[in-house]
Amino acid sequence: MNQSKRYLDIVRDIRDMIRQEKIKPGDRIPSERELAEKMQVGRSTLREALRSLELLGLIETRRGEGTFLSDYRNHKLVEVLSTFILQDNRSHEDVWETRLLHEVAAIHAICKSETESQMKIWDNFRLRLKDESFQREDFVRELMVLSGNRLSLKIWFLLTQYSGNPYAGTVSSKEIDFMNNTLLAIEQQNADTAIQEFKAWSEWLKKERISNGNNT
Amino acid sequence: MNQSKRYLDIVRDIRDMIRQEKIKPGDRIPSERELAEKMQVGRSTLREALRSLELLGLIETRRGEGTFLSDYRNHKLVEVLSTFILQDNRSHEDVWETRLLHEVAAIHAICKSETESQMKIWDNFRLRLKDESFQREDFVRELMVLSGNRLSLKIWFLLTQYSGNPYAGTVSSKEIDFMNNTLLAIEQQNADTAIQEFKAWSEWLKKERISNGNNT
DNA sequence: GGATATGAGTGGTCAGACCACTTTCAAAAA
DNA sequence: TTTTTGAAAGTGGTCTGACCACTCATATCC
Numbered sequence: 001m002n003q004s005k006r007y008l009d010i011v012r013d014i015r016d017m018i019r020q021e022k023i024k025p026g027d028r029i030p031s032e033r034e035l036a037e038k039m040q041v042g043r044s045t046l047r048e049a050l051r052s053l054e055l056l057g058l059i060e061t062r063r064g065e066g067t068f069l070s071d072y073r074n075h076k077l078v079e080v081l082s083t084f085i086l087q088d089n090r091s092h093e094d095v096w097e098t099r100l101l102h103e104v105a106a107i108h109a110i111c112k113s114e115t116e117s118q119m120k121i122w123d124n125f126r127l128r129l130k131d132e133s134f135q136r137e138d139f140v141r142e143l144m145v146l147s148g149n150r151l152s153l154k155i156w157f158l159l160t161q162y163s164g165n166p167y168a169g170t171v172s173s174k175e176i177d178f179m180n181n182t183l184l185a186i187e188q189q190n191a192d193t194a195i196q197e198f199k200a201w202s203e204w205l206k207k208e209r210i211s212n213g214n215n216t
Numbered sequence: 217m218n219q220s221k222r223y224l225d226i227v228r229d230i231r232d233m234i235r236q237e238k239i240k241p242g243d244r245i246p247s248e249r250e251l252a253e254k255m256q257v258g259r260s261t262l263r264e265a266l267r268s269l270e271l272l273g274l275i276e277t278r279r280g281e282g283t284f285l286s287d288y289r290n291h292k293l294v295e296v297l298s299t300f301i302l303q304d305n306r307s308h309e310d311v312w313e314t315r316l317l318h319e320v321a322a323i324h325a326i327c328k329s330e331t332e333s334q335m336k337i338w339d340n341f342r343l344r345l346k347d348e349s350f351q352r353e354d355f356v357r358e359l360m361v362l363s364g365n366r367l368s369l370k371i372w373f374l375l376t377q378y379s380g381n382p383y384a385g386t387v388s389s390k391e392i393d394f395m396n397n398t399l400l401a402i403e404q405q406n407a408d409t410a411i412q413e414f415k416a417w418s419e420w421l422k423k424e425r426i427s428n429g430n431n432t
Numbered sequence: 433g434g435a436t437a438t439g440a441g442t443g444g445t446c447a448g449a450c451c452a453c454t455t456t457c458a459a460a461a462a
Numbered sequence: 463t464t465t466t467t468g469a470a471a472g473t474g475g476t477c478t479g480a481c482c483a484c485t486c487a488t489a490t491c492c
Binding site for chain 4: 433434435436437438439440441442443444445446447448449450451452453454455456457458459460461462
């Protein structure tokens with residue numbers, strides 16, 4: 001009988017315990033010493049399991065306080081993977097394209113799943129458009145959220161952070177036109193036009209950025 | 217100075233070491249005792265880092281033999297995260313959608329950037345299509361590679377691992393039709409048709425999967 | 433030569449000891 | 463009485479040294 005990987009069993013046990021005792025995100029789970037005794041296992045072994053879970057963002061440990069269950073919706077899938085993905089893929093072009101890819105998909109999704117209750121959202125959008133500091137990034141973020149795909153949102157957010165915000169600064173009137181056009185097409189649920197306009201805007205920005213010698 | 221989370225530093229150090237010393241998947245990395253000494257850290261602390269990496273499937277440990285850098289293929293991340301996270305159908309849906317999103321974008325990119333030299337690729341594709349074991353995943357992987365966006369490819373690959381391959385098994389004739397149609401449209405650089413066909417295929421598969429009660 | 437025993441090396445586990453930190457609460461000071 | 467102080471208890475973070483179980487290469491024996 002070789003059942004190595006005891007810590008994997010512990011991971012499972014902890015999960016089961018959380019389920020059974022109905023521990024909710026934010027709640028404290030028993031201390032390491034307590035768990036170790038309950039599970040008839042050494043503390044160091046137990047800790048190996050806990051650290052694994054922590055790296056994944058499933059639990060949170062605070063020295064002197066204890067270990068807490070974190071919201072599993074905030075899991076570190078993206079973050080963890082990114083440290084291993086983005087390392088050798090520093091191609092700015094790839095990051096840019098991938099980011100754009102998520103943005104376009106979000107617009108497409110929004111156009112295809114419009115509900116009446118969202119109508120007022122666009123009005124709100126228009127109001128904020130008048131704010132000078134309302135830039136492409138803010139605009140897109142709203143769209144990403146509206147698309148409803150949280151994973152895509154997370155990836156997008158990460159890519160945005162990674163590539164920085166090269167558009168900081170004033171928002172030109174040309175940009176506002178792009179925004180308005182895109183928004184209008186979305187309102188009319190015209191995906192093709194919206195995406196076309198959005199891409200044109202993005203391309204334009206890209207060129208502006210290059211001509212300004214803006215590099216992250 | 218409170219710099220807790222030493223094991224996180226170790227995770228990074230190990231990653232850097234792997235990169236610097238050009239350790240390849242399958243290669244052996246130094247023993248725990250060796251690493252602990254080199255990094256001036258206790259063996260138990262080092263092990264916490266190693267176990268985290270192991271849970272992610274980035275390394276593989278074999279008792280009595282050593283620790284080896286693993287190929288990205290076997291990670292348990294899928295398993296562990298899914299038991300914690302995927303109870304929520306919404307997350308499942310997000311992964312699926314995000315994956316599809318990358319696939320569609322790849323097809324789009326290929327259609328828009330066709331070069332003559334790629335012509336023979338399609339012939340090769342057709343040949344492999346006759347192989348029974350050539351499934352959607354294989355088909356799409358080729359496309360992802362052809363798209364040229366390595367970052368997108370990596371993200372797609374991990375999402376695929378994450379959501380598993382529920383399509384394993386025989387490839388129905390209906391599927392082969394879908395594949396052929398998609399391929400044909402791509403050859404003709406007809407992005408809209410290709411994507412439409414591809415999405416239809418995906419939707420069909422999704423339904424098949426549900427009706428078969430296939431759940432990871 | 434082939435089978436077998438041995439020993440070095442490795443990961444797996446444990447117990448015990450500190451350390452650093454947070455919280456609590458009772459004693460001391462105001 | 464109220465406020466401040468500080469000691470104690472509890473927690474995670476780390477290290478050490480000791481075994482155990484296993485693998486593999488080597489030496490030994492038949």
